[in-house]
Amino acid sequence: MKRQSFIAGTSILIAASLITRLLGFVYRIALTRLIGSEGIGLFQMVFPILTLVLTIVSAGMGTAISKLVAESLVTGDRTRIRRVMRYSFFITSILAVIFTWIMLRYGKTISLHMYTDRRAYYPLITLTPVIGIIAISSVLRGYFQGLQQMSIPSVASIIETLIRIVGVWIIAALSLKKGIEYAAAGVSAGMILGELAGCLYMYYAYRRYASVNKLDLPEPPQNHSVAAINHNQGQRSPEKKDVNPSGELPAQTMLALLQLAIPVTFSRLIGSIAFALEPILVMRALLTAGLTATVSTKLYGAYSGMAIPLLVFPTVFTYSLAVQLVPSISEAVASGRRGTVARRLTQSFRITALIGFPTSLMLLQFATPLCTVIYAQPKVGHILAIMAPSGFLLYLQGPLSGILQGINRASTAMRNSLIGSAVKLLIIYLFASTPSANINAVAWSLTIAVSLTTLLHMISVHRAIGFYVDPRDTAKTLLCTILMGVSMHVLWPIYQTVMPRSIALSALLFTGLLIYIILLLITRTITANTLARLPGVGRPLSRVARLIPFSR
Incomplete structure (x- = not known):
């Protein structure tokens, strides 16, 4: 661990x-x-x-x-x-x-x-x-x-x-x-x-x-880096000598x-x-x-x-x-x-x-x-x-x-x-x-x-x-949010006419989130490299994001 x-x-x-x-x-x-x-x-x-x-x-x-x-x-x-x-x-x-x-x-x-x-x-x-x-x-x-x-x-x-x-x-x-x-x-x-x-x-x-x-x-005072927890889960670790450097x-x-x-x-x-x-x-x-x-x-x-x-x-x-x-x-x-x-x-x-x-x-x-x-x-x-x-x-x-x-x-x-x-x-x-x-x-x-x-x-x-x-970064995030809201306002009546209300709302929220993420990538508010830093899902998300213009 x-x-x-x-x-x-x-x-x-x-x-x-x-x-x-x-x-x-x-x-x-x-x-x-x-x-x-x-x-x-x-x-x-x-x-x-x-x-x-x-x-x-x-x-x-x-x-x-x-x-x-x-x-x-x-x-x-x-x-x-x-x-x-x-x-x-x-x-x-x-x-x-x-x-x-x-x-x-x-x-x-x-x-x-x-x-x-x-x-x-x-x-x-x-x-x-x-x-x-x-x-x-x-x-x-x-x-x-x-x-x-x-x-x-x-x-x-x-x-x-x-x-x-x-x-x-x-x-x-x-x-x-x-x-x-x-x-x-x-x-x-x-x-x-x-x-x-x-x-x-x-x-x-x-x-x-x-x-x-x-x-x-770490052994003080030579090494002040943060050490990892013992990885051996199968055997009992030996008792560590108490150290009180402070x-x-x-x-x-x-x-x-x-x-x-x-x-x-x-x-x-x-x-x-x-x-x-x-x-x-x-x-x-x-x-x-x-x-x-x-x-x-x-x-x-x-x-x-x-x-x-x-x-x-x-x-x-x-x-x-x-x-x-x-x-x-x-x-x-x-x-x-x-x-x-x-x-x-x-x-x-x-x-x-x-x-x-x-x-x-x-x-x-x-x-x-x-x-x-x-x-x-x-x-x-x-x-x-x-x-x-x-x-x-x-x-x-x-x-x-x-x-x-x-x-x-x-x-x-x-x-x-x-x-x-x-x-x-x-x-x-x-x-x-x-x-x-x-x-x-x-x-x-x-x-x-x-x-x-x-x-x-x-x-x-x-x-x-x-x-x-960062005023520029914050302004871009706010702009993407407004454009997302406008898109959802336009799509909501359309969704309600073709789907039951509960499904329409779920589809609308998903669509709005997708539009927002695409806008963030297009405006380079976030980039594919940013997504790549996420553990586990970062690399697959990054590969998908690179398909969107300007996202790199």
Whole structure:
């Protein structure tokens, strides 16, 4: 098992995330048709509370471990890696036990006093056992990311998704006979099975291939290159002698871990608190607007369980960038390679623009057809259309946050997230209770908050390392996106007359994507040589691309 390059690691993460998102969409469509928007709404109501608890329990350890392991690989500091893993396991385990007990002891009180629908207790209490599983998974995932070995967490994600889909479908279908609240609890139970399967796979891989003893680290101080992980999978590697070239004391290692983990935790905690408060504020605001509890639950389910998943789908690409950026930039900073940091920033913006511009336009232009075909809920399209223009900024937010964490500006990312979350909740509080606005105000709150947070991240990155964007390259990407949108607008009525609506929409999206890629190649925004750098599929794609004029 050897260390992967930045492009290879990112591509593996993207491929795995794309598979899991596509599987997740199939699962969500089937689940929506099985338990309806009301059942989805019940599950989505309690999920923010779980997210809040998991943010505290994981304590930002995944990001902190990733950064510190990447730095320690440069110097061959095995002792530091061992301490990082030991301390992070200890901290997350203690927190997991505490919060699991709190949820089991006070779950009914939470559901009775925080939610307007008492049926939320069933999915809430069923989700509780997942806390410990995800806490352990976050430590293992951070370790592999620090090694820049992305294949293992990627495979774990696919396993988790497959087991969760099967488990949720079977348990929810069997539980539906007892009532919608039991079906929502079945969704929680299926999630536990999936997370457990993914965690067990990563633990097996850690013990079998990549435990700290099996890392073939460079001998300090003569060689500071990053070494590969031992390739011999059939025999147990000999114990490696612990090396502590930095002379870092245990207390200093703990401090370094906490200095990154705490700001990352608070940054995520802010988002999780806002996420947890959101359904409470929204439900109460909708009731104040004169809607019934059932209608309010359905509206929130449409917003959070249908429109939001479509909006965030492209983050499958940019989240992978963000994950890979933390160890890559941390290693570059530790090695004194400032040019690599600037190059990673430019690459991140360019990739996000190539993906974010066209997807944002598609979501805006075809919001209602998408929601009609996927969910059989055309009214959800209006909610999606409000949020779609902020798509590009939403997709850019993850990579920018990863860059800030990689250059030791995690506290700055936390501050920016706090401002954005506060603005979001304020808008919901002020406007969602207005009868003429209701759920639309919630959609606008997300659009405004995302835009503000991302702009603050851009300013922070610019002040720290500069923020260079190639205006010519960006303008060409934007032009290709506009031409794609015009083409799809012209073709949509034609497709609808010759094909059923669902097939017509699928064909239109495929055609639009093909037109966009051809335009990128013709304008040399991307070239055949660019495609050739992708692992696995790069060379075949490059050969096809060379058939298009100007693409070389």
